[in-house]
Amino acid sequence: MLTSAAQLAGYGADGLGYKNHLPDAVVIPADAEELAGFMRGAKALGVPVVMRGAGTSLSGGPVAVQGGVVVHTSALKKIREINTEGFWCEVECGVGLNDLDAALKPHGVFYPPDPSSGPVCTLGGNVASNAGGAHCFRYGVTSNYVLGVEAIMLDGSVHRFGGPAGGRGPWREDWKRFMIGSEGTLAAFTRFWLRLLPLPEKVWTFRATYPDMKTTEAAIHALVAHSSYPAAIEMLDPRGVAMVESSQMACGLPEGSFMLLVEIDGPEALVNARVQSVAELLRHAGSNDVMFSDEDALRQKLWKARKASGGLLGQLSPSYVVQDAVIPKRALAEVLQLVYDEADAANIRAVNIFHAGDGNLHPNFLFDSRVPGELEKVELISKRLMQRVIEVGGTLSGEHGIGNDKSAYMPLVFGPDSMRLQLSVPAAFNPAHQMNPLKVFDNRHFIA
Amino acid sequence: MNVFPPMQSERLFVPFMDEVDGTLCLPANATASDIHSQARTHRLRFPLLLDAAKTLREQIVATTHAPASCRFGPYCDNILGMNWRLPSGRIARIGERVVKTTTGYDWLRFLLHSGSRYGEPVDYVLRLRPDCGFTAIARFHGDTKALHSCVSKLLHSGWMHWWDAVDYITEGKASFIRVMIHCVPEEASIFAQQLEHVAAATSTQLTLQNNAPPPLDGLPDLVIKTTPDRVIGLSAELAHAARRSVALCYSGVVHVYMNDSDDLTERTQALVQPHTAELHTLGGDWHSRWLPATPPTITESAWLNTLEEAIHEH
Numbered sequence: 027m028l029t030s031a032a033q034l035a036g037y038g039a040d041g042l043g044y045k046n047h048l049p050d051a052v053v054i055p056a057d058a059e060e061l062a063g064f065m066r067g068a069k070a071l072g073v074p075v076v077m078r079g080a081g082t083s084l085s086g087g088p089v090a091v092q093g094g095v096v097v098h099t100s101a102l103k104k105i106r107e108i109n110t111e112g113f114w115c116e117v118e119c120g121v122g123l124n125d126l127d128a129a130l131k132p133h134g135v136f137y138p139p140d141p142s143s144g145p146v147c148t149l150g151g152n153v154a155s156n157a158g159g160a161h162c163f164r165y166g167v168t169s170n171y172v173l174g175v176e177a178i179m180l181d182g183s184v185h186r187f188g189g190p191a192g193g194r195g196p197w198r199e200d201w202k203r204f205m206i207g208s209e210g211t212l213a214a215f216t217r218f219w220l221r222l223l224p225l226p227e228k229v230w231t232f233r234a235t236y237p238d239m240k241t242t243e244a245a246i247h248a249l250v251a252h253s254s255y256p257a258a259i260e261m262l263d264p265r266g267v268a269m270v271e272s273s274q275m276a277c278g279l280p281e282g283s284f285m286l287l288v289e290i291d292g293p294e295a296l297v298n299a300r301v302q303s304v305a306e307l308l309r310h311a312g313s314n315d316v317m318f319s320d321e322d323a324l325r326q327k328l329w330k331a332r333k334a335s336g337g338l339l340g341q342l343s344p345s346y347v348v349q350d351a352v353i354p355k356r357a358l359a360e361v362l363q364l365v366y367d368e369a370d371a372a373n374i375r376a377v378n379i380f381h382a383g384d385g386n387l388h389p390n391f392l393f394d395s396r397v398p399g400e401l402e403k404v405e406l407i408s409k410r411l412m413q414r415v416i417e418v419g420g421t422l423s424g425e426h427g428i429g430n431d432k433s434a435y436m437p438l439v440f441g442p443d444s445m446r447l448q449l450s451v452p453a454a455f456n457p458a459h460q461m462n463p464l465k466v467f468d469n470r471h472f473i474a
Numbered sequence: 475m476n477v478f479p480p481m482q483s484e485r486l487f488v489p490f491m492d493e494v495d496g497t498l499c500l501p502a503n504a505t506a507s508d509i510h511s512q513a514r515t516h517r518l519r520f521p522l523l524l525d526a527a528k529t530l531r532e533q534i535v536a537t538t539h540a541p542a543s544c545r546f547g548p549y550c551d552n553i554l555g556m557n558w559r560l561p562s563g564r565i566a567r568i569g570e571r572v573v574k575t576t577t578g579y580d581w582l583r584f585l586l587h588s589g590s591r592y593g594e595p596v597d598y599v600l601r602l603r604p605d606c607g608f609t610a611i612a613r614f615h616g617d618t619k620a621l622h623s624c625v626s627k628l629l630h631s632g633w634m635h636w637w638d639a640v641d642y643i644t645e646g647k648a649s650f651i652r653v654m655i656h657c658v659p660e661e662a663s664i665f666a667q668q669l670e671h672v673a674a675a676t677s678t679q680l681t682l683q684n685n686a687p688p689p690l691d692g693l694p695d696l697v698i699k700t701t702p703d704r705v706i707g708l709s710a711e712l713a714h715a716a717r718r719s720v721a722l723c724y725s726g727v728v729h730v731y732m733n734d735s736d737d738l739t740e741r742t743q744a745l746v747q748p749h750t751a752e753l754h755t756l757g758g759d760w761h762s763r764w765l766p767a768t769p770p771t772i773t774e775s776a777w778l779n780t781l782e783e784a785i786h787e788h
Contacts, residue, residue: 253661
């Protein structure tokens with residue numbers, strides 16, 4: 027158990043950074059049994075419990091907003107089984123995503139979700155927030171790959187929902203569906219059974235730049251309908267391009283351009299036959315700057331701008347907020363324009379780096395939380411953005427979760443009946459809201 | 475801080491066709507031909523169909539997977555949203571019209587296969603896929619050992635992502651493998667070459683039917699979910715007491731088609747009974763229109779009571 031101020035300082039915030047809430051203590055259970063004992067004790071003592079993996083989430087999820095105890099699951103990091111014949115693996119919640127990838131690779135299989143925090147994030151955090159990543163367009167998100175969840179309730183009872191077969195198990199209902207993406211508000215997760223796929227044999231990466239949003243949008247629309255089923259369709263807007271080109275990570279992108287990064291993969295014979303048609307599609311949509319390669323070193327160069335951009339945001343600004351809305355792709359240009367107009371009017375820098383194939387926007391608003399009024403400006407822009415996102419048929423979050431960052435927007439999404447259904451889920455598993463209070467829905471207040 | 479006041483009414487889906495996103499909202503009682511006629515205009519398709527005449531709702535109540543789940547996942551990964559009629563008669567919106575969402579608790583996947591226990595679907599929002607213009611059905615014949623080896627070869631390579639379906643079918647004592655491919659016509663020869671390679675490597679006999687319609691097996695009488703490595707053995711065993719069984723090899727699902735008789739409940743129960751303990755251990759399950767739903771445990775009943783209060787509230 028950690029209790030000193032210096033020890034607790036690292037647990038005050040997640041990747042969102044600027045909202046800090048120090049817990050009263052941090053516990054690091056050695057195993058699931060110890061965690062079950064802790065849960066019983068926490069319930070008896072009436073202290074809020076906040077589960078935390080690596081703390082890389084971007085929605086203010088694993089943070090003790092109401093104080094209490096943060097449970098750090100870093101000791102539960104065994105890969106218990108890799109079953110290639112059955113295409114599944116069993117892992118503990120503290121296993122790092124890239125560590126799992128490395129362990130799976132020699133077996134010729136992989137676990138597709140790939141959030142950019144892969145080098146540090148844990149599977150517990152991934153399941154809790156239903157994480158996605160750059161290759162979701164074809165492969166899907168975490169919920170598409172979770173076969174089973176072992177969960178510990180506040181009373182210390184341990185339940186297994188599903189398992190290697192991915193069904194209901196002995197239950198009448200498929201309870202794991204509520205567990206995935208529940209952001210630590212229902213139970214503590216200790217183990218998962220995950221579905222695996224054979225590794226693709228061959229990957230081609232394409233980079234194309236476009237002079238305007240209209241041609242970029244045309245390229246995106248053509249790509250999502252293309253028979254090559256791209257694995258990734260990523261976009262960097264001109265403000266993102268300018269950020270990269272004015273840094274040490276510059277890679278020669280034309281000024282003012284929109285950059286698309288596309289990846290196709292599969293069996294060698296099949297993918298090689300598709301290369302020219304994808305390149306032609308990108309050119310036909312209006313790019314005269316299309317580069318592509320199947321060589322690892324060159325592919326990494328093509329990814330360079332996209333990968334560098336995330337890190338540069340942190341260097342450019344003391345604070346930033348990244349939104350995670352998903353919209354129907356016909357509204358891409360319109361909603362991006364709204365982001366620019368609102369941010370420019372408020373004198374806030376906005377950079378868009380996102381999963382264009384999924385319509386999953388990530389507008390990054392750069393600001394200084396120490397300057398009075400700046401955060402309020404960003405919150406106002408976010409509010410108008412979310413309102414428009416819902417009007418065009420989109421949703422608040424595609425892969426980051428709601429946390430306490432977007433909970434205030436939930437009334438935009440759910441009407442009276444669907445809201446009642448939503449709130450009944452924590453009422454069933456965690457009625458006092460002792461698990462991760464004030465997250466997902468901001469009326470989830472724990473009263474000891 | 476509440477930024478927005480509570481909504482006074484539900485934001486229901488209005489039937490639509492979005493050819494850019496490849497999404498289609500239509501009534502839950504639509505049939506395969508209704509879906510096909512709306513999708514094909516935009517060179518799109520909904521690959522998870524099992525029966526030409528039954529409604530989509532009937533198909534989803536009958537099973538969680540279709541043969542094309544091999545490539546595209548179960549129904550719950552291909553149905554994005556629903557208008558859902560609650561027992562009170564009021565209609566609630568469940569899910570979204572976009573593919574990615576982590577906004578709130580996942581009622582969509584919870585309700586989708588719940589039958590009529592908590593109400594019923596009014597409309598579905600489907601995720602469609604590009605219609606590439608060419609479909610072919612390959613059949614592999616051979617002895618049991620060769621067929622097992624053939625399935626393994628089909629699944630354990632990068633090609634696995636590109637087969638629409640890999641099914642192990644048993645009728646009486648005879649078994650064969652059915653593979654469905656769907657691609658642009660220019661790629662047909664590449665797929666054919668790979669299928670021939672698999673047949674040669676596994677000593678199986680391949681027949682390939684080009685421009686074939688997707689297989690429509692009909693609604694199964696019994697569905698069992700297990701792991702992919704156990705599914706063929708289980709399917710072959712169940713087929714001895716049935717008319718036909720179809721193992722969806724990557725999904726780990728067996729669709730069992732029974733012979734018509736008056737005692738289907740008893741016969742279905744007898745088929746499931748020897749496997750219940752193993753299925754519970756594996757986190758698998760079974761489902762049949764001839765069997766009652768598994769009764770809830772005491773723990774589960776407490777959770778269900780809370781949910782049902784919300785579902786039944788006027």
